[in-house]
Amino acid sequence: MNLYFFNEIYFNKKSGYYHLQLTLFFILSLIALAVAFQHYFIIEPNSKQHFSLFWHIPFNLFYWLFWFFVAPLIYLLVQKYDKNNFKDFLILYIVVPLFFVSIHQIISAVIINLALNYLDLQTLIYRRILRNQWLWVDIVIYFIIEIGIYIVESLEKNKKEEITLSKLKHSITESQINILRNHIHPHFLFNTFNTLSTLILKGDESKALKLIKSIKELLAKSLRENNNSLIPLYEELDLVINYLEIEKLRFGERLNYKINYEKINNVFVPNFILQPLVENSIRHGIAKQNINGLIVINISQNNEHLNIVVEDNGLDVDMDNIFSEKGLGLKIIRRQLEYFFDKDFQFNFSRSELGGLKVLIKFPVIISQLKDANATNK
Numbered sequence: 001m002n003l004y005f006f007n008e009i010y011f012n013k014k015s016g017y018y019h020l021q022l023t024l025f026f027i028l029s030l031i032a033l034a035v036a037f038q039h040y041f042i043i044e045p046n047s048k049q050h051f052s053l054f055w056h057i058p059f060n061l062f063y064w065l066f067w068f069f070v071a072p073l074i075y076l077l078v079q080k081y082d083k084n085n086f087k088d089f090l091i092l093y094i095v096v097p098l099f100f101v102s103i104h105q106i107i108s109a110v111i112i113n114l115a116l117n118y119l120d121l122q123t124l125i126y127r128r129i130l131r132n133q134w135l136w137v138d139i140v141i142y143f144i145i146e147i148g149i150y151i152v153e154s155l156e157k158n159k160k161e162e163i164t165l166s167k168l169k170h171s172i173t174e175s176q177i178n179i180l181r182n183h184i185h186p187h188f189l190f191n192t193f194n195t196l197s198t199l200i201l202k203g204d205e206s207k208a209l210k211l212i213k214s215i216k217e218l219l220a221k222s223l224r225e226n227n228n229s230l231i232p233l234y235e236e237l238d239l240v241i242n243y244l245e246i247e248k249l250r251f252g253e254r255l256n257y258k259i260n261y262e263k264i265n266n267v268f269v270p271n272f273i274l275q276p277l278v279e280n281s282i283r284h285g286i287a288k289q290n291i292n293g294l295i296v297i298n299i300s301q302n303n304e305h306l307n308i309v310v311e312d313n314g315l316d317v318d319m320d321n322i323f324s325e326k327g328l329g330l331k332i333i334r335r336q337l338e339y340f341f342d343k344d345f346q347f348n349f350s351r352s353e354l355g356g357l358k359v360l361i362k363f364p365v366i367i368s369q370l371k372d373a374n375a376t377n378k
Contacts, residue, residue: 231268
């Protein structure tokens with residue numbers, strides 16, 4: 001038994017054993033005071049012997065709180081012996097309780113003999129061990145403590161399993177999100193490099209250089225942000241604008257966009273929460289039509305929630321299969337929202353007044369103190 005055991009098991013306020021020990025202390029203290037007053041005011045006035053409260057209260061506090069100090073030892077013995085083994089069973093349920101009860105009564109006899117000079121010590125020990133009705137109370141207390149330890153042990157085990165499962169669930173979810181992200185980038189890069197090769201063949205050096213610069217910036221941001229679960233809103237907007245500018249070089253006048261947002265400071269969002277929406281609009285809406293495409297992004301804060309609306313005028317919207325393989329970007333968004341906000345979010349899609357898809361996302365505002373550090377890394 002070491003200091004670490006007491007600190008982490010019995011004196012750690014988050015531990016179930018700490019609460020068990022605290023409960024034991026208060027209950028035993030109340031019983032001690034009740035017994036002391038009972039002897040002083042009810043039992044002893046009718047008997048030949050009468051002792052003061054200055055004897056009854058301290059002695060009963062010692063007598064009952066004995067089990068408070070013994071409880072950690074009982075815990076260690078419960079951990080050491082296997083109750084499913086017959087030999088250990090006998091030790092744990094017969095030998096150990098008889099040992100503690102005997103020690104308790106012997107110490108009590110010594111204190112009574114020294115303090116009150118009552119009987120000789122040998123007779124007093126004999127009476128307290130073999131002719132004392134309180135022995136059965138001691139045995140009951142021992143088994144109550146043991147049952148309490150088993151209950152707390154079970155609760156602590158369940159708590160650890162829940163924490164482990166929760167961590168595993170989050171780990172799996174985060175891995176799934178990263179896998180889904182990796183499905184999008186190769187397709188985008190393939191089209192982008194096709195556009196770059198076309199510009200080079202046409203001899204459009206200015207647009208080719210601009211595209212190379214934009215690709216470099218986008219990849220740098222993507223690699224950095226993949227290491228952060230949450231990023232500032234302005235960084236997410238920078239990434240989306242960069243992405244849209246690359247796609248605009250590919251589509252020309254067929255792609256236009258508008259971004260409307262309030263000045264929102266220190267707000268963090270899950271990284272890549274906008275880019276999949278924009279890519280979804282381009283791939284499954286605007287890319288399939290010949291008229292000029294339009295993507296509108298509106299971001300606003302309403303009380304403690306952030307509202308993000310992305311809509312387009314794409315004409316090929318299959319509302320029934322929006323979350324099919326074609327809607328992979330939307331799957332990423334849903335996974336991220338579930339990961340960060342559990343059920344405290346809205347993720348709705350409908351047909352936009354522009355003619356295409358309208359996606360509404362609403363989730364609690366995240367104010368992070370890491371803004372300055374992230375801005376420094378930018």
